Amino acid sequence: MTNDGRNARTPTASAPGREGAAAAMATAAATWLGTLSREQLRFALFDSPLDPEAEAERLRWFYTPTNHGGLAIREQSAYQQSLAMQLVATGLSEAGYATVATVMGLENILDQVEGWRVDWGRERGRDPGLYWLRVFGRPGDPVWAWRFGGHHISLNNLIVANRLISTTPCFIGADPAKTALLGGTLSPLGGAEDQARLLARTLNSRQFRQALLHPSAVSDIVSGNRPRVRADDTMMHMQDLWRDRFADPALARLVDDIDRRAEEGSGYTEDDHARLAITVPPQGVSARDLDEGQRDGLRQLLAMYTGRTPEALAGAYDARFAADGVLDEVHFSWAGSLTAGEPHYYRVQGPSVLIEYDNTQRHANHAHSVWRDLTSDFGLDVLAEHRAATAH
Incomplete structure (x- = not known):
């Protein structure tokens, strides 16, 4: 009962x-x-x-x-x-x-x-x-x-x-990314998109050359749903993101078709995907090469992801990235158009943070965003320490 x-x-x-x-x-x-x-x-x-x-x-x-x-x-x-x-x-x-x-x-x-x-x-x-x-x-x-x-x-x-x-990992997406309301617009991830675009537009030509990964946007986040992110990881294709392969041939064809259309839309080849691979050290423009206003913009963008957590934890993250030495190791990168409503992708990466955002599918009205810890997704490091401590 x-x-x-x-x-x-x-x-x-x-x-x-x-x-x-x-x-x-x-x-x-x-x-x-x-x-x-x-x-x-x-x-x-x-x-x-x-x-x-x-x-x-x-x-x-x-x-x-x-x-x-x-x-x-x-x-x-x-x-x-x-x-x-x-x-x-x-x-x-x-x-x-x-x-x-x-x-x-x-x-x-x-x-x-x-x-x-x-x-x-x-x-x-x-x-x-x-x-x-x-x-x-x-x-x-x-x-x-x-x-x-x-x-x-x-x-x-x-x-x-x-x-x-x-x-x-903490993933939040939105499809549609933007939809009309009576007298307004609903855009759950709009703040994180707008803040990144605003930051990218403040970059001078030299900074933007450093930040630009590719003139076209990759069709999905690169880290995918891997349990761990490693250097040289490239974008996972749609067929590999599911719990199981579809037994129904019609659904298998649907997934293949979605992936095909996404790749055609991006125009990416294997070489293009290699350009967007996760790297250590990170690609992009370093925060140490940004002026103070741009650094504040980067902190605001970080807070839109770490701010998903309970307020006390979010405050601790804010304090962490307020330290110049920590922020200096964070890089910002961009791919695709800077025009709102057109396909784009951005990445924020440092030793202990990876943020990815793409809005490319469904005519740039289908957004994915993920926040990951490159050193401790799923708390694996602390869990390993706990196992070792309790084994003796």
Whole structure:
């Protein structure tokens, strides 16, 4: 019998810092799990990240409309859905949560844009209920994690010793990237696009030559959904971004066609993709070569990504990049047009940060953005230290 959980305590607001964020997550996760039936728990609760099989599953993440693994929102009661979204909110700032909730709602708009006809092998192709939540390990254990994802959303959080260790990879996309409202426009990622374009337009000719990766934009983020980003990685093609290959020949052809049209639109060859590869040290113009106004613009752009996290964490990131020595190692690069509404791509990369944004597909009205930590996506470094410490 399902414990409906209506007498369970609603998760409270978090205290400052990584410890406070972890405590809020643990409370919210335990409350949500406590309402689930045994059958629901089969999908919602996995073993700890210390278990190799569970860890392999945790490192598989997606931003395509595929099964992300976990318990789907639509498979929960209304009350359980509320508790699930309360857990999601603990990992985000107020603005970050509003952005994620808006992207989920865009599935209804995209369904109409596509003429209600794309099914992706399921009853409804674009479904705001097909976002999956999964917890790895028991909340409050020495090591546990949770993730939330669906089309254009992937949130990944690791908690070790009651401290939030990692919030990346963090992916947010938008399709359509911009749509009309009565008396206005809805553009969930518009701020991050406009700020980067503004920064690029402030570059002088010498700076822009350093920043320009390619006159045409690559058709997707280069890092894709790899669990780890490495030097010389090039863009993953559409066929490789899904959980499984499609058994339905029609859907397989659809994915091939999307990839073909995207490549034709960019005009990229293998040599072009090599030009856009992730490199260490980074490509682009270094912050040390920017004037103070441009450096402030770069900090503002960084904050639009690190600001996805709870406010206390976002403040710590702001303080980190306020330090000139740290910012000096960050590079900004651009590909494609500087004209709004035309295909473009940008990248922000430093020793511990990788940000990618592209808006190229659907006539530059389909945006992808990702924030990653090149040194500790999924908290793998801290997790390795924990394993080593507890092995003795």
